[in-house]
Amino acid sequence: MSWHQTTDAPPSIRITTLAPSLQPNQRKVAEVMLVDAPSIVELTAQGLADRVGVGRATVIRTAQSLGYDGFPQLRVALAQELALTQGASTSIVEGALASSLLGGMQAGIAKFQASLSTLASALTEEDLQHCIDSLDAAPRVLVASHGLSAPLGWDFSQRLNAMGRFSEVHSDSMSEQIVARQLGPGSVCFAISGSGASKATLATIDAARAGGATIISMTCFAHSAIDTAADISLIVPPMTASFQDELTRTSRAALMLVSEQLIELLINHRGHEATQARATSMSMIGTSLEE
DSSP states (O other): OOOOSOTTOOHHHHHHHHGGGSOHHHHHHHHHHHHOHHHHTTOOHHHHHHHHTSOHHHHHHHHHHTTOSSHHHHHHHHHHHHHHHTTSOHHHHHHHHHHOHHHHHHHHHHHHHHHGGGTTTTOOHHHHHHHHHHHHHOSOEEEEEOGGGHHHHHHHHHHHHHTTOOOEEOSSHHHHHHHHHTOOTTOEEEEEESSSOOHHHHHHHHHHHHTTOEEEEEESSTTSHHHHHOSEEEEOOOSSSSHHHHHHSOOOHHHHHHHHHHHHHHHHHHTHHHHHHHHHHHHHHHHTOOO
């Protein structure tokens, strides 16, 4: 598997999104680059190979899998990314983390804030345009999400409904698959999975595809099962540094933020119709509030 997203994405984003799909030895090389980029920049391909315990050819293939012509180009990209991130003060964050509960919370927020600039780095204009066009034109939209991604699906569906783009979401997996099978051509199954490996979501995707629907996926990992099953795939780099971290220290904040922005893009695309629908929704919400 190799990088097929935007060429503007920095090495760290490419590594975190591709790591689960790399060959084992290539993954070793990539993980070392991720955790010790300053040292890797100073090494040759052979030097990195010796450090990891693999052949020089594996280092070169790893660079190519990440979307670079070779290791020299990857070294340059690493150096550029390091230069851009030097302004972040790790020592301050670590000090805050150790000082108090509030400091720990502030450190976590600071870490998230530092990663915000990379959230869209794996997205492409073409994929976003196809996504918005498909959601706009679809006769039916089914949102599929399970496990820790389930709340994102419910939220996304409700936001679609509030701006006049009717959608449906089901908590029961079998009911969801039955609906997916009946979607038909032109309809959309919008699947959300942080790991990209949810069996329940994949089953719904299979059912939707059998019915002729367009599959749009939003996940954190390129070449994951859900990514490869989709017609249109939106890759949102995870807040964590590895697939293991994604499972043990899960965050869906990045996916939530991107899904909310998709709604805003769709509202702009639909123009007056969406604005009026949102105004109607807000007026109804207003009647349900009391002082």
